[in-house]
Amino acid sequence: MAAMTQRVKWWGWGDPSRNVDLKPDFQDYLFEKLNVQDRERVSAHPLPEMPAANPEVAQSLGASSGDMDRLLHAAGKSYVDLVRIRKPRIELAPDAVSWPESDDDLRKIFSVAQRDGWAVVPFGGGTSVLRGVEPLSGSKKGVVTADLTGMNRILSIDKTSRTAHVQAGIFGPALEESLAKEGFELGHYPQSFEYSTLGGWIAARSAGQNSSGYGRIDDLVVSLRAVTPVGEIVTREVPSSASGPELQEVLVGSEGTLGIITDAVVRIHPRPGRMHYDSFLFRSFSEGIEVLRRLAQDGPVPIVARLSDEAETELSLKQAGADSKWGFKLLKLFGKGDYLSGGAHLLLGYDEPHSRSISDTARRFEALRIGKSAGEQWEKSRFGLPYFRDSLMDYGILVETLETATTWSKFERLYSAVRDAIRGAVPTALVMTHVSHIYPDGASLYFTFLCDAQDREIELWQRGKEAASRAILENGGTISHHHGVGVDHKDSLEKERGPLQVEMLRSLKKTLDPDGILNPEKLIP
């Protein structure tokens, strides 16, 4: 159980050496929108003072209680996490960090934790944005974080069945590199891809940027193994079954509260060639939605589908420096300027050429076809947005994202309600929305809101988040489409599901984790 060396920023996202600067033009535009004046960037992030550790936790487990290990496992990667961890003193860190390398190592950790009264917090890439990896102790006297990234091997690849048996602690890039060597791809690309793990995706019921085509992680898992404090659960490696309730679907999305997923068999497909991107500007978000619905229902179903509303489209065009590009200047000359401010950008990606049938659909709505470059540019920078958030936070700007999903018929109502709710709660907020996952019966909505935090980071965040959550639940959305529950959505989970489903979760918890050592205070209200 050797300690891992530091590979991520404790105060922000990803590679510590990577730092995104805002382009001056875009910064001026954005700061004017947000009414931010004469702001200096905070560039130094001094190490915070750490809370005292209960030394017995590390001793009893032979685990690390080093300050940097504890700091790197002290929080997830939500806006609020980063606000808190950037303070001079942090309130919460695990007492110890352990790196199990086998199911047996995990069983030993469980056994000591049960004996001595420690909470065990599983930790993959630690990218939860809902406080899912926070070292909360519940009623326990100490917390050990179990970092699973040492369990990161490909166990086997079944080319005939197109499945791979993989340990849960593997990071996205290592998984795809290994599969690529054999000519395959899993194709699961959440924005956290570079710094999140297979086990984390499964535990949080993740969806990725290519999930409209390849399916969510819950569609991709054939079977899994989970270690619980009372034994092991192994689901059957079969394509489908009618042998009773599908309990695998209870472990998928259980966020480490019922057991720790240690390996899984996942569906893979032959690695496609380059993606064929195409992109369009619609006169309105509503028209783009109508096109997405038709593609989801009648095909060709895209692998990647991203439609930004008018506010996000305007910001993206500014960020891309569209004003100074010839193509856009020409559009204005030809009287199409309304597509640039007030239009909605749709990006589609296919693993084979389909452009004619899509163009026909888009043409019926008088969409402007922009072509492939926007998609290719997006693909290159697709995992980079969290770095951009770090920079905005350095300027004191609040950036929160939240997501939901609903049926097509409830879409417009939910969209308006959530935007109105956030702007009602935080009048200075700039609210932007996109759709990134489409289904025959509905779609996801992903909201971003930004405002000047003015030293009221937590207060403003909470206002916006609470208003949005209420609007989501009142208008037929789910409290999460792919981020999960963690601590932040616990109350909403109960509202969404009703008391009896909560009782079901509690009874499962009691059965699988009778001492309550697993990830206390998360998920289950």
Added chain:
Amino acid sequence: MAAMTQRVKWWGWGDPSRNVDLKPDFQDYLFEKLNVQDRERVSAHPLPEMPAANPEVAQSLGASSGDMDRLLHAAGKSYVDLVRIRKPRIELAPDAVSWPESDDDLRKIFSVAQRDGWAVVPFGGGTSVLRGVEPLSGSKKGVVTADLTGMNRILSIDKTSRTAHVQAGIFGPALEESLAKEGFELGHYPQSFEYSTLGGWIAARSAGQNSSGYGRIDDLVVSLRAVTPVGEIVTREVPSSASGPELQEVLVGSEGTLGIITDAVVRIHPRPGRMHYDSFLFRSFSEGIEVLRRLAQDGPVPIVARLSDEAETELSLKQAGADSKWGFKLLKLFGKGDYLSGGAHLLLGYDEPHSRSISDTARRFEALRIGKSAGEQWEKSRFGLPYFRDSLMDYGILVETLETATTWSKFERLYSAVRDAIRGAVPTALVMTHVSHIYPDGASLYFTFLCDAQDREIELWQRGKEAASRAILENGGTISHHHGVGVDHKDSLEKERGPLQVEMLRSLKKTLDPDGILNPEKLIP
């Protein structure tokens, strides 16, 4: 809660006026295969003597204790069920039958049952082949069967989201007729279609003959409502969610042991035109399997895919009277007779023409293309096989079917193991197999075995069934692909899932049905 009039045979399948005769040529062929000699058909099925009813059950609930109501709810439709119900005296019947027409009616039944100690057995079309609807009392003093077919309305259709909100007691034909009027189809066609209900499909995690294309019932359910003895569960009507474990998947497949599903929102699609069928003869089952795998993995994915092994192909050709058809005579003349005995028949159905790409694949394996007529014939008679079983039983022939699924790489091993196991246990058995559902990672296998029962119906059935179940579990199959668990697969469920998953089911049962009134002795070991 009015009683339903008789509409099905109590001693067999479906329409009491429909009686299938074996064609003389085919009868000779089959009886020779099974070594059945000089057998007279039993054509009369006198009403059996009924067991006494506990009169308090009907009295306490205002329910029916009429003999015909009790008889029609005394058993499902497995071979063994029909053997038992054709005896002069039957051992088991519900004490009363009730027809709830609302959730409120169900709640009243639960409340009386809890107070007075009755078991409540939910009953849709009653077509379970695993004793799933048998009126077992567990530790209770009486059994009321709750016949749900009075709850059979379409509540609403959402054409934008392509979903329909439907009560669970609706029969297949009524559901499709109502949807067809609006231009839509659910497309769920289990062989029991004409006599089974939406709620039964969901409760038993059903798959249908078009599920390779449209998905299983678990893929088609968006949300559902279930009434339990401690309250109501309503899952969220959203296309997808990451708000924790997917507890809907616990109710799908729960077979009335955790709650009674009373309505559901299901995904529908525009009614396709006529199906485009194509059919081929391969030199071997293995070659057909290879083609199915390619279609499942690389497309075009068929809506209907049925591949019969050599034994089933031979029998089907005989049954269709192929010997006397010109096309087949010509085949023999041209030296292709080995395709007719020793070949494997593949039937594919698409909702749009794809024939060229499929033919290319089939041609690589030197398959003989038969064309569309076999498929069109199959579609007309697709729900008729159970009538054929009635006739065989009238001649004293045992007919059992069982199904499983596994990954492509384990397919051949499982196929051989199950056939060998049945023939080892019942040496006189004729064993036939087909694949009816394909997935990217594997396929279903559906086994039929026939033999002369010689007044040893239960003994021979049990030997074959036990041997097959053991072989399935030892060779990487699931104990059921689409029939469910009921009573017959309870022990296998524990072997397949392991003790901890059984504990999970028990804890859910205790939470939702603390008095154990719901469908006792089923599903949960």
